[in-house]
Amino acid sequence: MKEFTYQKAADVPGAVALLGADPDARFLAGGTNLVDLMKSGVERPARLVDVRELPLDRIETTADDGLRIGATVTNSDLAAHPEVRRRYPVLTQAVLAGASGQLRNMATVGGNLLQRTRCAYFTDLTKPCNKRDPGSGCPAIRGEHHNHAVLGASSHCVAVHPSDMAVALAALDGVVHYETADGPGEVPIGWLYLPVAETPHRETALPPGALITHLTLPPSPVAAHSRYRKVRERASYAFAIGSIAAALDVRDGVVHDARVAFGAVASRPWRARAAERILIGAQAVTETFGAAADAEMAAARPLAHNAYKVTLMRNLTVAVLGELAEEAGR
Amino acid sequence: MTSTSVKGAPVRAVGTKHVRVEGRDKVTGKARYAGEVPFAHLAHGWLVLSSAARGRIEAIETEPVLAMPGVLAVLHHGNALRLHTDFVGMLGTRPDPTCAVFQNDKVPHVGWPVALVVAETPEQAREAAEALVVHYEQQPHDVEFTGGDPNAYPVDGHMPAVTDKGDLESELAASAVVIDAEYTTPEEHHHPMEPHAATARWDDGRLELTDSNQGATWVVAELANLFSLDPESVRVRSEHVGGGFGSKGVRAHQVAAVMAATVLQRPVRVVLTRRQMFTLAGHRSPTIQRVRLGADPDGRLRALDHRALSRTSTVYDFVEPSAGVARVMYDADAHHTENQVVRLDVPSPTWMRAPGEAPGSFALEAALDELAEKCGVDPIALRLRNEPEKGPVSGLPFAGRNLRACFEEGARRFGWAERDPRPGVRRDGRWLLGTGTAGASFGAGAAPSTATITAQADGSFTVSIAAADIGTGARTALTLVAADALEVPTGRILVRLGDSAYGPAMIAGGSMGTRSWSWAVMAAAGELRERLVPGMEIPPQGITVRSDTTEAIAALARKERHSFGAQFAEVAVDTATGEVRVRRMLGIFAAGRIVNPLTAKGQFTGGMIWGISMALHEEARRDTVYGGPLGADLAGYHIATHADVPRIEADWVDDPDPEDPVGIKGIGEIGIVGAAAAVANAVWHATGVRHRSLPIRPDRVLTAVRLA
Amino acid sequence: MALPTSSVITLHINGEKFTLPVDHRTTLLDALRERLDLTGTKKGCDQGQCGACTVLVDGRRTVACLQFAVAAEGREVTTIEGVADGERLHPVQQAFLDLDGYQCGYCTPGQICSAIGALQEHAAGWPSAATDDLRPESGPPPLTAEEIRERMSGNLCRCAAYASIVDAVAQAAGTRAIQPAGTQADSEEQAA
Structure with a gap:
């Protein structure tokens, strides 16, 4: 780790000004990913601007009855918040499915969205990686990739996004709000993460130097009937190999509304819009759920060792939508 | 008070629960481990490891690094002290050249130590080590471990590579039922929670090492040999050791620390990072095992063939002797067992908890389960039908074999009698349920040790022995043993260990530590009691006796000496997601006299949880193109955590060893033996699908279901 | 600059x-x-x-x-x-000592601090991934072994003393006194 300077930001404009346009500067919040990456040498900032104590740590109901979630709200506080538990249970479940109690107490909402992939080639400086070192190659494609992407990847990168929280936010149509030296901006979660294409090192649509200030969740009646299920190679404290965030509104046996997003299958949380199109208006039965999953996974391009994810995501979709439909029928 | 009271203490300490004598220090954070002992003028060393998989070092750019803030030295093959490596050490093994650091320019694998950077602070050392540029001449490498390798060759290790009895092929041909299956286990790592750490310093011509190891005597002997020192001038201390599991012998970091302390003439600490442990701490080789069983229709074995292949480095022969367990467990008219290795461009493996038995019992006990299914015989009945009267291969008598009692007691407590043998028929919501069992054995031995006991004038006794308490509870066990031997309350016993100054002693390894040390304590206590006449005056310096068990242990007759056990597991499998959860587990063991039931339970269940972890989680991955480990951290290498561990019980049947002064056999390793097989057998019972490759990952369950 | x-x-x-x-x-x-x-x-x-x-x-x-x-x-x-109150061990420490909630002891301080934090979180009504009923009005979920295991899963123990650690945490939870010395005493009323 190289030496760095450290400054604590007093307010949002100050934080943005302190960072400026310096490519060697980074915002530091919970640190659970950045500090680790600095230790492994993936990140070598010369300056850190600490934003953890900025007054962005509140969760409030918005005028339109949605939620506004500050960027420095910790994962723990987000998961435990009464309004989140009541109205967006999928979000609480997704957050609680990630990391550990200690890490959730440190990690912030803004940082969670911007965490980097855990691809073992990305975090190992002795190996090539297009995301870390553009143009060096992607050894995962012919190497160890059993937990890599089956959707939306490219021949340049097959890494997956590690966040659980972001999968729920994708299903909930969350919007990311940020501040720059030129003023504020916003971007829906669905547009936050750029397509991999030939530039896997360009991960988000945020302008350089932007500071995430908060998220907004629109009011979502369907979200009250929602669920997150995560499959991993250990019962807890492990990243997903496949996950689903789903919300289902069933009336008289017909799907009135649905939200589905997949995790650990792509470089970003994967909103399953093809699946949603099949679901809405169809009978809430197993066949529909299977057809919805098949419609979404039709685009899957598995590698030699991760084709199981296609089966896994189908099975997860059928299982979780089935559970939600059964609860709706009670 | 000047008179002793060696008689009149009625309580038997051995066999009763006793909290760890150092427990308060451990729960308050006062217990200091090797990297935590402060030294004035301490310098910090950071190892630089090879990124090349095979080749030689062309150049090391030391100058820019030496100019960095705080950097004191860069040690490498061009300037390092020359070491002596042609010797056979205390455990009958030659040194792994990996620990004889910086002796030449050859690079035999990724993660090979190529330099040590020493600086004033750890931050400076780390940054300088990362900045050090090393140029390699790379050569083609091979890290792919596959069966049928023509270069495989038999290696003896701690047992003969090959044993034979009878005519295997004829018996197989005459068998009504034959199982022929291949089983694989992956590369596994010890990963004690405390990373390897050592501080070396010279003090008035004596080398002092504060270290985390499994045996101070062992480390002294290895260092003295390597550095051509008089063993009397080397002292190794390790008061608290944060786990070992076979990985904490002499490793590169201790040797590098001694070199640096010698060059700089100030204390130098070297601590391995978790990532470095993946290539420098040893590991368990992956195995490919073929088991052939031939049986009569009722399951009586006519033929047992177990062939195991493991992998070693190109610099050191180490064999994972997986086929050995078959030589102990089951009778058959014909037996063939062999352990072979292939050399690849990988780090040297080493002993890891139940070396051989852990992977070997997975293959053998899974194969027996397959035979039980094919014969339509209950898995426990099948095993008891093949109980040997004497060593199946050796023909030697057993010094106690209580496997039957373990199975009977276990079956009763687990509810085995109610088990429906059909697979894939029990469901609880999304989960399919199944149960499985497996047998276990592990060698019971003792090795020479010395101990010193001093009777103090105040009526207390100090026991000094170069034992290592790596978490086994040895310090407490020896306290109980000494208390009984001296017939005093445990509060009057102080056990001092983890210091080579106390004289030669066995390592904490091979499940032999507590037994070997207890023997020495018993011998010393016996002699001391003879010297202490009731009512006599104890001089201020106390009365000290010293024991040496070399002769007593050499006098033990050759027998089949083992602990035994029966493992039971219940699992739940969601075949839609591939998730496997262990719901409950029970192990019943015949493992000698249990000294401290409180800590013994932890030894057994700890081993059983290693079995869960081995069955479902553990697997080190390696990139074949670059040759190095992938995901070399505790997020990439999964060990079981709290949520993976269900209700788990361990208990034991009465099984004292009559030839041991205390009756001990040893309990450190048997808990893992058979545990992974019990889980895998339960997965079959739940789903009807055999998993012959560990770990049983979700993707494997999903793929197997799809193919079924 | x-x-x-x-x-x-x-x-x-x-x-x-x-x-x-x-x-x-x-x-x-x-x-x-x-x-x-x-x-x-x-x-x-x-x-x-x-x-x-x-x-x-x-x-x-x-x-x-x-x-x-x-x-x-x-x-x-x-x-x-x-975390101890002078010579008097914190109830979590005492339970680890009594029930042998460790072996080598190296993960133990982390397990104990984590357990202290986890019990406070539970008492405050925070759900975990093992909690079925997320409704805030339901209050703290029953502190089952499954809840303890999930909440403690961020602490690895290679000796695998997990069973006795869970027993120790459960025993300590029964004592109510889960506030460590040296931090503000705001969870007294939260201790369910």
Whole structure:
């Protein structure tokens, strides 16, 4: 780790000004990913601007009855918040499915969205990686990739996004709000993460130097009937190999509304819009759920060792939508 | 008070629960481990490891690094002290050249130590080590471990590579039922929670090492040999050791620390990072095992063939002797067992908890389960039908074999009698349920040790022995043993260990530590009691006796000496997601006299949880193109955590060893033996699908279901 | 403008103030272990992947390896050395001792600090991934073994003393007194 300077930001404009346009500067919040990456040498900032104590740590109901979630709200506080538990249970479940109690107490909402992939080639400086070192190659494609992407990847990168929280936010149509030296901006979660294409090192649509200030969740009646299920190679404290965030509104046996997003299958949380199109208006039965999953996974391009994810995501979709439909029928 | 009271203490300490004598220090954070002992003028060393998989070092750019803030030295093959490596050490093994650091320019694998950077602070050392540029001449490498390798060759290790009895092929041909299956286990790592750490310093011509190891005597002997020192001038201390599991012998970091302390003439600490442990701490080789069983229709074995292949480095022969367990467990008219290795461009493996038995019992006990299914015989009945009267291969008598009692007691407590043998028929919501069992054995031995006991004038006794308490509870066990031997309350016993100054002693390894040390304590206590006449005056310096068990242990007759056990597991499998959860587990063991039931339970269940972890989680991955480990951290290498561990019980049947002064056999390793097989057998019972490759990952369950 | 890469900071640890110069690269964990001789907090992985370095910061459990010491300035840090009440062990410590909730002891301070934090979180009504009923009005879920296991899963124990650790946490939870010494006493009424 190289030496760095450290400054604590007093307010949002100050934080943005302190960072400026310096490519060697980074915002530091919970640190659970950045500090680790600095230790492994993936990140070598010369300056850190600490934003953890900025007054962005509140969760409030918005005028339109949605939620506004500050960027420095910790994962723990987000998961435990009464309004989140009541109205967006999928979000609480997704957050609680990630990391550990200690890490959730440190990690912030803004940082969670911007965490980097855990691809073992990305975090190992002795190996090539297009995301870390553009143009060096992607050894995962012919190497160890059993937990890599089956959707939306490219021949340049097959890494997956590690966040659980972001999968729920994708299903909930969350919007990311940020501040720059030129003023504020916003971007829906669905547009936050750029397509991999030939530039896997360009991960988000945020302008350089932007500071995430908060998220907004629109009011979502369907979200009250929602669920997150995560499959991993250990019962807890492990990243997903496949996950689903789903919300289902069933009336008289017909799907009135649905939200589905997949995790650990792509470089970003994967909103399953093809699946949603099949679901809405169809009978809430197993066949529909299977057809919805098949419609979404039709685009899957598995590698030699991760084709199981296609089966896994189908099975997860059928299982979780089935559970939600059964609860709706009670 | 000047008179002793060696008689009149009625309580038997051995066999009763006793909290760890150092427990308060451990729960308050006062217990200091090797990297935590402060030294004035301490310098910090950071190892630089090879990124090349095979080749030689062309150049090391030391100058820019030496100019960095705080950097004191860069040690490498061009300037390092020359070491002596042609010797056979205390455990009958030659040194792994990996620990004889910086002796030449050859690079035999990724993660090979190529330099040590020493600086004033750890931050400076780390940054300088990362900045050090090393140029390699790379050569083609091979890290792919596959069966049928023509270069495989038999290696003896701690047992003969090959044993034979009878005519295997004829018996197989005459068998009504034959199982022929291949089983694989992956590369596994010890990963004690405390990373390897050592501080070396010279003090008035004596080398002092504060270290985390499994045996101070062992480390002294290895260092003295390597550095051509008089063993009397080397002292190794390790008061608290944060786990070992076979990985904490002499490793590169201790040797590098001694070199640096010698060059700089100030204390130098070297601590391995978790990532470095993946290539420098040893590991368990992956195995490919073929088991052939031939049986009569009722399951009586006519033929047992177990062939195991493991992998070693190109610099050191180490064999994972997986086929050995078959030589102990089951009778058959014909037996063939062999352990072979292939050399690849990988780090040297080493002993890891139940070396051989852990992977070997997975293959053998899974194969027996397959035979039980094919014969339509209950898995426990099948095993008891093949109980040997004497060593199946050796023909030697057993010094106690209580496997039957373990199975009977276990079956009763687990509810085995109610088990429906059909697979894939029990469901609880999304989960399919199944149960499985497996047998276990592990060698019971003792090795020479010395101990010193001093009777103090105040009526207390100090026991000094170069034992290592790596978490086994040895310090407490020896306290109980000494208390009984001296017939005093445990509060009057102080056990001092983890210091080579106390004289030669066995390592904490091979499940032999507590037994070997207890023997020495018993011998010393016996002699001391003879010297202490009731009512006599104890001089201020106390009365000290010293024991040496070399002769007593050499006098033990050759027998089949083992602990035994029966493992039971219940699992739940969601075949839609591939998730496997262990719901409950029970192990019943015949493992000698249990000294401290409180800590013994932890030894057994700890081993059983290693079995869960081995069955479902553990697997080190390696990139074949670059040759190095992938995901070399505790997020990439999964060990079981709290949520993976269900209700788990361990208990034991009465099984004292009559030839041991205390009756001990040893309990450190048997808990893992058979545990992974019990889980895998339960997965079959739940789903009807055999998993012959560990770990049983979700993707494997999903793929197997799809193919079924 | 040449900004410094080290600073003189004041850390609040176990109710005491420590002023020291630190290289900004120094983590809270290394400051505790290498600079302040508070070696009870352990370094198991240095990557947030094992939980051995768990300490309470402003009353909440965190890992000390992923925080820079300079960023911990002004926060109230409680380490294993600060959880007992003088010679009287914290109930979680006592339960670990009584029930043998460890073997080698290296993960133990982290397990204990984590358990203290986890019991406070539970008492405050926080759900976990093992909680079925998320409704806030339902209050703290029953503290089953499954709940304890899930909440403690950020603390690896390679000796695998998990069964007795869970027993110890459950026993300590029964004592109600789950507030560590040296942090603000706001959870007295939360202790269900």
